[in-house]
Amino acid sequence: MLTINTFNAISQRGLSLIEEDLNYYLNGSGDPDGILVRSKNLHDFEFPESVKAIARAGAGVNNIPIDECTEKGIVVFNTPGANANAVKELVLANLIASSRNLFSAVGWAQTLQEHGDDVAAVVEAKKKEFVGSEIKGKKLGVVGLGAIGVLVANDALALGMDVVAYDPFISVDAAWRLSRDVNRAMHIDEVWAECDFVTLHIPLTDKTNRLVNGSSFNKMKEGMTILNFSRGELVDESTLGQALESGTVGKYVTDFPNPRVLSMKNVVPVPHLGASTVESEENCAVMATKQLKTYLETGNIKHAVNLPDVELPYSGKMRLTVMHKNIPNMVGQITTALSGFAVNIADMINRSKATWAYTMIDLDHVLTEEEQAGLKQKIESIEGVVSVRLI
Numbered sequence: 001m002l003t004i005n006t007f008n009a010i011s012q013r014g015l016s017l018i019e020e021d022l023n024y025y026l027n028g029s030g031d032p033d034g035i036l037v038r039s040k041n042l043h044d045f046e047f048p049e050s051v052k053a054i055a056r057a058g059a060g061v062n063n064i065p066i067d068e069c070t071e072k073g074i075v076v077f078n079t080p081g082a083n084a085n086a087v088k089e090l091v092l093a094n095l096i097a098s099s100r101n102l103f104s105a106v107g108w109a110q111t112l113q114e115h116g117d118d119v120a121a122v123v124e125a126k127k128k129e130f131v132g133s134e135i136k137g138k139k140l141g142v143v144g145l146g147a148i149g150v151l152v153a154n155d156a157l158a159l160g161m162d163v164v165a166y167d168p169f170i171s172v173d174a175a176w177r178l179s180r181d182v183n184r185a186m187h188i189d190e191v192w193a194e195c196d197f198v199t200l201h202i203p204l205t206d207k208t209n210r211l212v213n214g215s216s217f218n219k220m221k222e223g224m225t226i227l228n229f230s231r232g233e234l235v236d237e238s239t240l241g242q243a244l245e246s247g248t249v250g251k252y253v254t255d256f257p258n259p260r261v262l263s264m265k266n267v268v269p270v271p272h273l274g275a276s277t278v279e280s281e282e283n284c285a286v287m288a289t290k291q292l293k294t295y296l297e298t299g300n301i302k303h304a305v306n307l308p309d310v311e312l313p314y315s316g317k318m319r320l321t322v323m324h325k326n327i328p329n330m331v332g333q334i335t336t337a338l339s340g341f342a343v344n345i346a347d348m349i350n351r352s353k354a355t356w357a358y359t360m361i362d363l364d365h366v367l368t369e370e371e372q373a374g375l376k377q378k379i380e381s382i383e384g385v386v387s388v389r390l391i
């Protein structure tokens with residue numbers, strides 16, 4: 001039996017894939033083999049030794065200590081693209097709502113009951129204070145052209161916007177999906193200088209932390225609206241307040257409110273709703289659960305952030321999986337360890353991603369318990385190996 005524990009509200013569609021499988025306990029009392037999570041911060045979490053994999057039902061993995069997990073032999077998955085449409089729709093909604101002053105106007109209209117029969121007259125007298133502008137013909141900058149950025153860029157074109165985008169690392173897949181009418185910015189400063197709206201769709205990493213900062217604000221077109229549905233830390237809050245005060249930034253729409261940002265003027269706070277649709281929560285939960293179960297049952301890896309995709313059809317005899325550093329002679333040492341056990345290799349695969357690699361070897365028969373323990377011990381003692389499983 002395998003145990004999967006969960007954090008956060010994971011959609012029932014995903015949970016039932018575990019509950020209805022007799023080989024699994026969901027949130028059992030024993031040590032977990034796998035963890036399903038959304039946004040819970042796991043940086044201070046003590047991972048039990050039993051944990052072999054974590055699946056993030058969503059895109060951003062900045063809440064998970066990836067390097068620590070990798071060193072402990074834990075594979076970390078996410079669900080690329082599974083919530084992209086939900087985020088895109090909320091970004092488009094906020095593009096329009098912010099340029100029409102919708103939230104402040106609605107907030108004001110909700111207070112009018114005391115005017116009784118005069119409500120209509122009060123409305124007509126005051127509505128001039130909420131005059132907005134149309135997004136058609138305005139310039140939108142999209143920073144990051146991954147699953148979400150491409151959808152936003154293409155649909156903004158369809159709404160009549162002029163779109164310029166910046167992503168020096170765009171994938172071939174994303175480039176195929178992007179409309180040819182999206183203009184390419186060669187440097188992020190072009191986005192600051194030219195755009196009426198900028199929307200951020202990049203992951204939070206050491207390199208992107210405070211990507212939008214005092215120097216960006218200095219280059220910005222006056223009155224720009226910034227939409228941040230990626231992560232709060234991408235914007236330097238120590239200089240944002242002044243940029244909002246001076247009107248350099250006209251509005252800051254953020255899915256990540258905190259006390260500091262909430263105290264600033266012209267901030268539109270959204271309570272982290274980007275991925276909160278029934279459809280997106282189901283997509284993410286089902287995808288994350290399937291990836292996690294596949295890894296636990298067969299060793300096959302799809303959509304891990306710390307290892308490459310590695311897939312071999314599972315024959316069901318015996319499979320050896322080894323997670324190890326991407327250094328010379330690892331496969332040689334693993335096969336040498338196997339040679340002491342009179343077993344033939346039926347199939348094998350080795351793939352690497354940056355400094356880490358993963359090797360799967362299918363054996364032509366099932367080893368005894370004693371042989372399995374001996375083989376595991378031998379391979380675990382190889383320098384650079386962090387996880388060994390026999391499935």
Ligand SMILES: NC(=O)C1=CN([C@@H]2O[C@H](COP(=O)(O)OP(=O)(O)OC[C@H]3O[C@@H](n4cnc5c(N)ncnc54)[C@H](O)[C@@H]3O)[C@@H](O)[C@H]2O)C=CC1
Pocket residue numbers: 058059060061080081083084087143144145146147148149166167168169170171174201202203204207208229230231255272273274275276
């Ligand atoms: N508000 C919410 O509920 C949600 C927020 N997110 C956030 O949005 C982020 C993006 O999500 P996806 O589009 O699904 O990810 P993705 O991985 O498909 O795309 C990210 C893109 O950013 C690009 N990129 C990385 N560094 C860059 C840089 N310095 N400048 C320009 N481009 C850069 C990459 O090349 C990639 O194309 C996630 O990492 C997460 O933090 C994602 C889903 C829901």
Ligand SMILES: O=C(O)C(=O)COP(=O)(O)O
Pocket residue numbers: 038039057058059060061083272274275276
């Ligand atoms: O997928 C992401 O990166 C998100 O930010 C969504 O977070 P959530 O799963 O709604 O807590």
